Amino acid sequence: MPRNPIVKSSLVLSFKKELLFFLVLLWLHPAFAYRIFVSNEKDNTITVLDGASLKILQTVPVGARPRGIVLSQDGKSLYICTSDADHIEVLDLASLTVTRILPSNPDPEFMALSHDGKTLYIANEDNSQVSVLDVAGGRITSEIPVGVEPEGMAVSPDDKTVVCTSETTSMAHFIDVATHTVIASVLVGSRPRFAVFTKDGSKVWVSSEVAGTVAIIDTATHKALHTITFNLPEVPTASIQAVGINLTDDGKTAFVDLGPANRVAVIDANTYAVKTYLLVGQRVWHGDFSPDEKYLYVANGISNDMSVIDVQDLEVTQSVPVGQSPWGVVIAP
Amino acid sequence: MRGCGGNPGSLVHLAFAALFLLPTIAQAGQTITIDYVTLNTPLHIPSAALEAPPSDTGLRGADLAIADTNTTGRFTGQTYVLHMITEHDQSALVRDFAQALAGGQRLFVTDVPASLLLTLADTKGASSAILLDATSEDDRLRGPDCRANSLHLLPSRAMLADGLMQYLVSKGWTRIMLLTGRDPEDALYAAAIRHAADKFQISIEADRPWSFNPAAQQADTGHYQVNDEVVKATQGVSYDVLVVADEAGNFGDQIAYRTASPRPVAGTQGLVPSAWAQPMDEYASTQLQLRFHRMAGRWMTSRDYGAWLAVRSVGEAATRTASADPSRIIAYLRGPSFTVAGYKGPELSFRAWDGQLRQPILLADSNSLVSISPQPGFLHQTNDLDSLGTDAPETTCHATP
Numbered sequence: 001m002p003r004n005p006i007v008k009s010s011l012v013l014s015f016k017k018e019l020l021f022f023l024v025l026l027w028l029h030p031a032f033a034y035r036i037f038v039s040n041e042k043d044n045t046i047t048v049l050d051g052a053s054l055k056i057l058q059t060v061p062v063g064a065r066p067r068g069i070v071l072s073q074d075g076k077s078l079y080i081c082t083s084d085a086d087h088i089e090v091l092d093l094a095s096l097t098v099t100r101i102l103p104s105n106p107d108p109e110f111m112a113l114s115h116d117g118k119t120l121y122i123a124n125e126d127n128s129q130v131s132v133l134d135v136a137g138g139r140i141t142s143e144i145p146v147g148v149e150p151e152g153m154a155v156s157p158d159d160k161t162v163v164c165t166s167e168t169t170s171m172a173h174f175i176d177v178a179t180h181t182v183i184a185s186v187l188v189g190s191r192p193r194f195a196v197f198t199k200d201g202s203k204v205w206v207s208s209e210v211a212g213t214v215a216i217i218d219t220a221t222h223k224a225l226h227t228i229t230f231n232l233p234e235v236p237t238a239s240i241q242a243v244g245i246n247l248t249d250d251g252k253t254a255f256v257d258l259g260p261a262n263r264v265a266v267i268d269a270n271t272y273a274v275k276t277y278l279l280v281g282q283r284v285w286h287g288d289f290s291p292d293e294k295y296l297y298v299a300n301g302i303s304n305d306m307s308v309i310d311v312q313d314l315e316v317t318q319s320v321p322v323g324q325s326p327w328g329v330v331i332a333p
Numbered sequence: 334m335r336g337c338g339g340n341p342g343s344l345v346h347l348a349f350a351a352l353f354l355l356p357t358i359a360q361a362g363q364t365i366t367i368d369y370v371t372l373n374t375p376l377h378i379p380s381a382a383l384e385a386p387p388s389d390t391g392l393r394g395a396d397l398a399i400a401d402t403n404t405t406g407r408f409t410g411q412t413y414v415l416h417m418i419t420e421h422d423q424s425a426l427v428r429d430f431a432q433a434l435a436g437g438q439r440l441f442v443t444d445v446p447a448s449l450l451l452t453l454a455d456t457k458g459a460s461s462a463i464l465l466d467a468t469s470e471d472d473r474l475r476g477p478d479c480r481a482n483s484l485h486l487l488p489s490r491a492m493l494a495d496g497l498m499q500y501l502v503s504k505g506w507t508r509i510m511l512l513t514g515r516d517p518e519d520a521l522y523a524a525a526i527r528h529a530a531d532k533f534q535i536s537i538e539a540d541r542p543w544s545f546n547p548a549a550q551q552a553d554t555g556h557y558q559v560n561d562e563v564v565k566a567t568q569g570v571s572y573d574v575l576v577v578a579d580e581a582g583n584f585g586d587q588i589a590y591r592t593a594s595p596r597p598v599a600g601t602q603g604l605v606p607s608a609w610a611q612p613m614d615e616y617a618s619t620q621l622q623l624r625f626h627r628m629a630g631r632w633m634t635s636r637d638y639g640a641w642l643a644v645r646s647v648g649e650a651a652t653r654t655a656s657a658d659p660s661r662i663i664a665y666l667r668g669p670s671f672t673v674a675g676y677k678g679p680e681l682s683f684r685a686w687d688g689q690l691r692q693p694i695l696l697a698d699s700n701s702l703v704s705i706s707p708q709p710g711f712l713h714q715t716n717d718l719d720s721l722g723t724d725a726p727e728t729t730c731h732a733t734p
Contacts, residue, residue, distance in 0.1 A: 126624065148405065149617070149620050169401075190673075210679070211680060
């Protein structure tokens with residue numbers, strides 16, 4: 001999702017009245033409106049909300065157990081892992097109908113799209129492999145054996161490396177895209193769930209659900225540089241489970257969703273120090289930023305709602321009911 | 334998902350972070366052999382068995398864990414092999430075990446009765462081995478009869494009873510009636526229930542033996558007779574929950590709906606506290622349940638779960654130490670860094686004072702997961718899981734590794 005360069009550069013200018021007015025006009029312009037898509041694991045729907053009003057525009061029925069969702073490169077479609085239907089559904093974002101079914105191999109849980117938009121890398125949780133899907137051709141071109149219960153998937157900014165986390169094996173596997181082979185496997189805390197590359201591709205952040213930690217892995221040496229732990233005296237240690245991670249575009253801040261601790265940790269991405277914890281809904285899973293990065297929207301799997309976090313003020317401003325067991329969030333035009 | 338920000342780490346950060354480096358992956362070509370020691374005993378068929386219990390419960394859990402750890406092993410250069418030591422006769426099993434020890438084997442998963450486990454643990458040469466007890470629930474093995482070379486994967490009866498009592502407290506159902514069968518194991522289960530009731534201030538309004546021969550159920554119209562007997566055994570008492578102690582399933586399935594007062598049944602039947610249960614579907618356990626079912630053609634039992642955990646624990650220790658050396662694996666299993674993910678939420682680890690794996694207790698009937706203990710609010714100063722079973726200050730285990 002490319003950020004809006006006009007809004008960004010405006011922020012550094014002084015707040016002249018005219019400029020402010022101009023900004024407001026820009027904001028109201030339809031091109032800057034956005035919608036929020038939330039996958040609901042238990043009622044087999046995608047909730048579509050208006051980004052400005054947070055009103056539900058539509059609830060779209062999809063295949064069984066929708067979990068991981070990813071926006072297509074052109075921003076016109078949403079790829080949906082319908083885990084129990086054993087395929088990927090393509091939701092056309094103009095008509096809000098499923099227009100295409102893509103093969104995925106059994107139990108697709110999560111996937112990552114190459115930056116050229118051509119290839120989906122799909123974690124098949126039940127059979128310990130990553131499936132490589134040629135999106136245009138609609139076919140699986142390769143299957144790569146990984147550890148037990150693969151889940152987290154991430155593609156490097158240069159599209160040359162894919163990282164897959166396998167939960168029971170407790171590893172982050174680095175897959176060479178050219179050869180489709182695992183070139184390194186890095187041990188991390190128990191049940192690694194999610195991986196994300198930094199913008200410069202030099203590091204990968206990997207969250208571990210059961211260990212309740214986040215490992216920062218150097219992509220050149222395949223070594224863990226640092227492990228972030230979380231300290232919440234008022235929460236039972238077992239409830240601190242790291243899941244989704246969102247890194248701000250400026251590389252300064254990370255938001256880590258802490259599952260049944262019902263909190264999102266805010267981390268200084270340079271020092272790895274936890275700055276604060278934000279109280280959100282129950283069992284917070286995954287999230288996504290608004291295009292201007294003013295807000296982070298996170299899905300709460302047990303309280304069936306979505307929390308809205310003000311990124312600047314680090315406050316939870318609102319919670320919005322969505323479907324049953326919301327899992328993933330994607331922002332799209 | 335969204336693009337992400339980057340930052341070049343400073344040298345100071347790198348140096349600091351180096352302190353937290355995780356262990357590296359093992360050298361290629363290591364083989365870790367685990368011996369599965371089991372006594373081939375005749376199957377006991379419970380009175381209400383609609384289908385025969387599986388004959389390979391326990392072992393199939395170990396098989397699945399071997400497959401799981403070998404998937405991991407592909408990336409660590411480690412291969413795991415399960416070697417069977419199985420006999421019909423106890424003395425033959427002890428002999429085979431001693432031979433394995435003499436041959437240098439040190440990693441054992443045991444699926445044997447408590448008394449036999451003690452014989453194995455006390456065998457000459459076994460002190461440098463580890464016996465991962467996959468199937469026993471006996472408190473004495475974690476107490477006065479504990480052994481320094483044994484670790485216990487399944488919850489003790491004390492933990493099961495505490496898990497149930499915590500739930501009853503959370504519901505405000507604080508008066509129970511206890512109905513105990515005639516088997517020696519039933520007496521042990523009942524003792525654990527009494528101890529837990531005392532600990533959580535649950536009052537036992539009546540504590541009665543069950544002596545009726547349940548075979549009557551199998552005769553036509555026998556159910557009238559069973560119903561009369563259950564009424565007789567449960568009348569004249571005011572209580573909230575009937576707790577049955579019938580580990581072999583001789584009568585416990587024929588109590589519910591027949592009691593004098595309409596009261597729920599819990600314990601070995603009804604609402605059962607257990608290590609594992611078929612309706613369990615939280616904490617990603619669906620993955621484990623389905624993986625097991627695909628392999629074994631049946632659902633995972635607690636004994637399968639215990640054996641799965643035993644082999645997974647060895648796998649975890651071998652992966653984390655990047656070693657196939659049994660002494661390093663054993664030291665890691667016993668050390669403070671060891672944890673294993675058990676699909677029940679928190680990381681599981683062994684209690685230093687008695688070798689018991691601390692873990693949540695599932696509370697389920699045959700078709701639904703009712704709750705998981707520890708219940709919210711039952712706190713412990715170091716680990717809430719230690720609100721279940723015997724804590725360090727009360728331990729009667731004095732073996733030191």
